[in-house]
Amino acid sequence: LFAVKVRAEAMQKASDLVSSGMLSVIGRPQANYKHACVQAREHCLSLGIKEPVCAIANYLFPDGRVIAGHKEALDFLQNHSRELNFLRTRLLPVSGAFHTALMEPAIEVRRPEISVHSNVDGKRYMHDKHICNQLAKQLVSPVKWEQTLHEIYERAQGQDFPHTYEVGPGRQLGSTLQ
Template sequence: MRAFVFPGQGSQKVGMGVELAGASPVAREVFQEVDDALGQKLSAIMAEGPEDQLLLTENAQPAIMANAIAVLRVLQKEGGITLTEVADCVAGHSLGEYTALCAAGSFTLADTARLLKLRGQAMQAAVPVGVGAMCALLGADLEKAQALADAAAEGQVCQVANDNDPTQVVLSGHREAIERAVAMVKDHGIKRGVLLPVSAPFHCDLMRPAADAMERALDQTPPGALHLPIYANVTASAVADPAEVSRLLVEQVCGRVRWRESVLAMRAAGVEHFVELGGKVLGPMIGRIDADATVTSVATMADIEALAKEIG
């Protein structure tokens, strides 16, 4: 069995998609469609920067999605691959869940771009700049991370945001609480705590206004039928019902990204091969979760050609 997986925020960089657009008209069409849907030249920001514009959550989220869908469309149209014939399920990390739903036919490309733009804006607006923060705990499992979060909270929000793999957990919440957590890592047997360069505290209770905004947006643009089941971030289990998908996307804004558990659940269901499209971020995580899993990360034309040859 094979799963196609899609990266989340942090995988963006200036120059993303340039090689693909230069080599394939299919990729150029994707970037143009996203530009048209958003009424902005996002493709120019992706290609040329400036970096501070690309790092803005409202730009980074649709940009990462557009890049991954461009890779998928090139694989499909030029590599002759039909997703439903080569994949058994999809999954995505945080915003990557929207990319996965687009890949599975539940959202159009234009709707996915608009939803992610709104999601980025709503997440940024939910908490004033400087009030929230996130940190990565290196050498921490979920149990140690949870104990640290509880100890550092002191009445403020300090929650596990991402359970990425057995060695990396991310905390999110009030800046003071996150800074306390970083200062306390050694007391909890954790190797290192690193403040993340993010503009808002994602996946914690401070994001409630953004969850409300996404609930309204998804009422207006509900998910359609899925061609493949998706493993949802907040439940780490397969979902195929559009109404359930919509509910879980709202929950996901404040909820924990259970990536480690999602990968283990896919493995338990029989997935042996994970294909990451549009980045090389999830591949290493999956390798740390289960060293026996086969992982292919696909971001360039050479990667696409190699994968098409392998699975075609």
């Protein structure tokens, strides 16, 4: 938990640098999330925001994403949700655009002391250097929760499912298991 605390503090400091957040989106099958982010970034540029960020931060489930970035980008997505084929949007109660380029100031890699499962690619860490590389990527990459669940729950016939505990704010990730 110490590693989680240190990571959270670094991400909070990065969050304090710019007004940003995260938007949970459930879209129709024809929704193009990447193109929606491009449109939101173009909107931010028109407002004079330099190097705007709007990107998919979490791949939750088919047609379920979390998009993170500048507040103005998220406002654009909410205001244009119908044209973007979004069925439902909800701002998440977080302080920043986690898992995007806005978290780059938080990257400070240290040799980890615990075993960690990567949410960058859903795989277990292989060795120390791999852990450091993946932890750094995790701060600025989308969370591959769906892929991680496939990896975690893949098991031999007759083997029990592992116990699953959600640690952190909210219950969004755990609710996707139900």
